[in-house]
Amino acid sequence: MLFLPLGVYTLLLHILVPPAHAxxxxxxxxxxxxxxxxxxxxxxxxxxxxxxxxxxxxxxxxxxxxxxxxxxxxxxxxxxxxxxxxxxxxxxxxxxxxxxxxxxxxxxxxxxxxxxxxxxxxxxxxxxxxxxxxxxxxxxxxxxxxxxxxxxxxxxxxxxxxxxxxxxxxxxxxxxxxxxxxxxxxxxxxxxxxxxxxxxxxxxxxxxxxxxxxxxxxxxxxxxxxxxxxxxxxxxxxxxxxxxxxxxxxxxxxxxxxxxYSPTPVADAIWVAFSLLTCAIIIVLWFVHTVRFHWRNFKRKRRAAKRRKAEMIAARNRSLMYEMYP
Structure with missing residues (x-):
């Protein structure tokens, strides 16, 4: 099941429900x-x-x-x-x-x-x-x-x-x-x-x-x-x-x-097509945004891990050098 943010669900509901005046x-x-x-x-x-x-x-x-x-x-x-x-x-x-x-x-x-x-x-x-x-x-x-x-x-x-x-x-x-x-x-x-x-x-x-x-x-x-x-x-x-x-x-x-003599069938078909297309675009944009967010987060964590590892190696090397040359 695809879990979308609440705002996206609200927008989809607004699009899929035909406009009506109170x-x-x-x-x-x-x-x-x-x-x-x-x-x-x-x-x-x-x-x-x-x-x-x-x-x-x-x-x-x-x-x-x-x-x-x-x-x-x-x-x-x-x-x-x-x-x-x-x-x-x-x-x-x-x-x-x-x-x-x-x-x-x-x-x-x-x-x-x-x-x-x-x-x-x-x-x-x-x-x-x-x-x-x-x-x-x-x-x-x-x-x-x-x-x-x-x-x-x-x-x-x-x-x-x-x-x-x-x-x-x-x-x-x-x-x-x-x-x-x-x-x-x-x-x-x-x-x-x-x-x-x-x-x-x-x-x-x-x-x-x-x-x-x-x-x-x-x-x-x-x-x-x-x-x-x-x-x-x-x-x-x-x-x-x-x-x-x-x-x-x-x-x-x-x-x-x-x-x-009503335009309703044609209008409904156009409305449904437009709604489906809009929903598809919204879902794709949300998916791309989510993937990019997680990918950037993954790269950021990977860089941080590499930096910590390099610091640990450098610290160990400094310790070894101290023991070799008292």
Whole structure:
């Protein structure tokens, strides 16, 4: 049996066990009642796969539209509402009639802004992930050197926002807070369209700051517009803001591969091959290191023995010389 150091065993265990996240939320998006078509939206998912078309079900408001297939590499949009669609951008003046690349509907800002009226509160009962909510993001942990009053808000469907909050609490030391219903038409709403500093997931999720006011937010009629008020340096270079953006990019729930179209077998084969190769390299390196250590130790002891023997012979010779010449 090969006995390896504890650290090597730990490293091997880390390599051989596939990575798993303590918080990997998922929820189902049902798009038809005639055959119960459903897809999974999951946090930390890579997305991708093939596009699907929503089954022609008279009870579903968006029958026939394409959805799914978008991956995490295309998750980020811009500060312009309607940005971030990896496909389906036929008319840049509206988001009405567009597909759902990540499986979730875009936000609703009231007054049919950019054609978003068709995703309004009247359909909250069937909105994937639940009704729109907002959650404040603050930190009092002391990890970041934040400026006074620095805070943010996430806006999105209830499930995505709640699961996202869990990841942000763990990774960015955000103070826990529950979601509240988001009503963009309320005059006392804590988050306005002008506050959004980043849209994600085909404008179905957003990060906002009350310290930012984008004067172009409501006047733009082009979802591909790059015009926006510059983000203040206190936000742009904030380590807290950077952490929030990074975690959202990695953890925000998006639609998984379609059933029967999964990269899992290939990915597993690659993972196993990589793991075995890595283990073999580690064992060889450990073996070489151990052999070299023992060989050097053996040579050191041999040299010491030779030195002691030479000293003993020299001492004896000196003694004999003393007796021969009194």
């Amino acid at each position: 918080n990997s939320p998922l929820f189902f998006v049902t798009t038809a009642l005639v055959n119960f078509d459903a897809r999974i939206v999951q946090g930390w998912s890579g997305g991708g796969g093939e596009r699907w078309s929503i089954t022609n079900d008279s009870n579903y408001p968006f029958s026939g539209r394409e959805f799914g297939a978008a991956d995490r590499w295309t998750l980020k949009g811009s500060q312009t509402f309607g940005s971030g669609y990896p496909y389906g951008n036929v008319d840049n003046t509206t988001i009405a009639g567009r597909p759902f690349p990540y499986g979730l509907w875009p936000l609703y800002w009231g007054n049919n802004m950019m054609g978003s009226g068709e995703y309004g509160p009247a359909l909250d009962g069937v909105r994937p992930g639940g009704q729109l909510v907002t959650i404040p993001l603050k930190t009092e942990d002391g990890t970041y050197n934040i400026t006074e009053g620095e805070m943010y808000h996430i806006i999105g469907d209830r499930d995505s926002a709640t699961y996202m909050m869990i990841s942000l609490v763990r990774s960015c030391h955000v103070s826990p807070a529950w979601p509240v219903k988001f009503d963009p038409t309320s005059p006392i709403s804590t988050v306005k369209m002008e506050d959004v500093i980043q849209y994600y997931r085909a404008s179905s999720f957003a990060l906002a700051s009350p310290r930012y006011n984008n004067s172009f937010a409501r006047s733009s009629t082009n979802t591909e517009s790059t015009e926006s008020t510059p983000i203040p340096d206190t936000i742009r270079y904030s380590e807290f803001h950077k952490c929030l953006d990074d975690v959202i990019m990695n953890a925000l729930a998006i639609m998984n591969w379609a059933p029967g």
